[in-house]
Amino acid sequence: MTTQVNAQLVAEHVDELRARLTQLSPNRTVRIVAVTKGFGVDAPRAALAAGLTMIGENYAQELIAKHAELTPEEQARIEWHFLGRLQRNKVRSLASIVSVWQSVDRSELIDEIARRAPGARVMIQLNLSNEPQKGGAPLGECGSLVEQARAVGLDVVGLMGVGTVGDPVESAEAFSRLVGLASELGIAESSIGMSDDLEEAVAAGSTMVRVGTALFGARAPRTEV
Ligand SMILES: *Cc1c(COP(=O)(O)O)cnc(C)c1O
Numbered sequence: 001m002t003t004q005v006n007a008q009l010v011a012e013h014v015d016e017l018r019a020r021l022t023q024l025s026p027n028r029t030v031r032i033v034a035v036t037k038g039f040g041v042d043a044p045r046a047a048l049a050a051g052l053t054m055i056g057e058n059y060a061q062e063l064i065a066k067h068a069e070l071t072p073e074e075q076a077r078i079e080w081h082f083l084g085r086l087q088r089n090k091v092r093s094l095a096s097i098v099s100v101w102q103s104v105d106r107s108e109l110i111d112e113i114a115r116r117a118p119g120a121r122v123m124i125q126l127n128l129s130n131e132p133q134k135g136g137a138p139l140g141e142c143g144s145l146v147e148q149a150r151a152v153g154l155d156v157v158g159l160m161g162v163g164t165v166g167d168p169v170e171s172a173e174a175f176s177r178l179v180g181l182a183s184e185l186g187i188a189e190s191s192i193g194m195s196d197d198l199e200e201a202v203a204a205g206s207t208m209v210r211v212g213t214a215l216f217g218a219r220a221p222r223t224e225v
Contacts, residue, residue, distance in 0.1 A: 005039055005216050010046035013215045021209070024202040033081050033191070035212030037062060038219030041069040044078060047215070053077055056102070056210050058084030060094055067097050083160075083210060085135045092116050102160045102191055102210075105137040107148060114152035122149055123158035123191055126181075128174035134162065139177065146185050158182070158189030158208065163197040171197050175204035 014032075021030045035056040036043035044055045044066060055078050057063035063080060070078070079099040086103050095116040102123040104110060113120055124145050127136030137145055142159065149156050161178045163171030175197075179190045193201025193209035201209060212219065 005043050005046050007042070007046040007049055009217075010043075010215055011050040014047070014050035014052060017211060017214060020198070021202065024199060028207070030193075030202055030206055031208045033083075033208060033210040034215055035083065035194075035210050036066070036216065037084075037212065038222065039216050041066050043216050044070065045074065048074060048077055054079050054081055054100075054208075056081040056083045056212075058082075060084075060087075060090040064093060064097065081210075088112050095120075100157065102158070103135055104145070104149070105135055107145065110145065110149045110152060110154065114149075114154055119153055119155060121155045121157045123160040123189065124149070124156065125160045125162075126178055128161040128178060129164045129170070131164075136161065139181065142181050143185065146187070156185075156187055158191050159185075159187055160191040163192070163194070163200065165196070168197060168200050172200040172204060175201050175206070179205035 017032060032052055033054045033056040034047035034052045037058045047055055067075060080097055081100045081102050082094060082098045083102050086109055088108055091112045100121045101113055103125045104122045105125045113122060124142055125136040126139055126142055127134055146156050159178050159182045163174065175192045178192055182190045189207045190205055191208040191210060193206045195211050195214035198209055
């Protein structure tokens with residue numbers, strides 16, 4: 001079962017989020033990826049209607065199914081961002097759909113994406129909290145992964161990270177480290193900040209936030225695999 005969304009309400013939430021981002025960052029545009037995992041195809045539709053075209057998903061099957069339900073016109077307007085733990089064997093089926101691979105965190109994924117989607121836009125995901133169960137490469141591997149991705153012709157557009165839930169101070173420090181690395185490596189985007197840690201992320205220099213709950217409401221717990 002997927003949770004329904006109310007397009008009118010989503011449009012209001014998008015307006016609120018835009019206003020909040022402008023207030024937090026008056027001189028720099030922070031872009032929004034609308035994260036639609038856990039919701040049906042009405043969520044990307046509502047995001048599109050509210051003027052958001054970057055849509056994020058975490059699970060390969062869910063993304064492929066949602067994409068297939070959209071009309072060709074809608075498909076053409078959406079730029080899908082893949083955000084979840086990525087298995088190497090899923091790259092092939094996603095390659096014609098995904099525009100930006102945000103969760104690239106290891107060497108084998110770089111090679112597979114370069115093979116299946118030559119020249120694709122990627123972000124290197126960093127593990128900011130050193131919790132092994134979370135995705136992301138250790139910060140110390142960032143430079144070599146970026147170098148590898150560039151060497152095989154991928155377009156490294158950003159670094160991505162997830163903050164530590166319930167620890168805004170720790171998240172703020174980790175976000176700053178990510179932004180510092182992006183600047184050192186000449187990488188344009190810092191994809192940091194979700195519904196609950198937007199302030200810290202934008203203060204640290206986020207250029208792109210990934211927001212689900214604050215736009216669409218609470219997700220039903222994930223049951224199937
Ligand atoms: C689910 C998810 C988001 C959005 O989270 P919200 O708390 O709903 O805003 C952003 N980024 C990643 C990597 C996610 O998995």
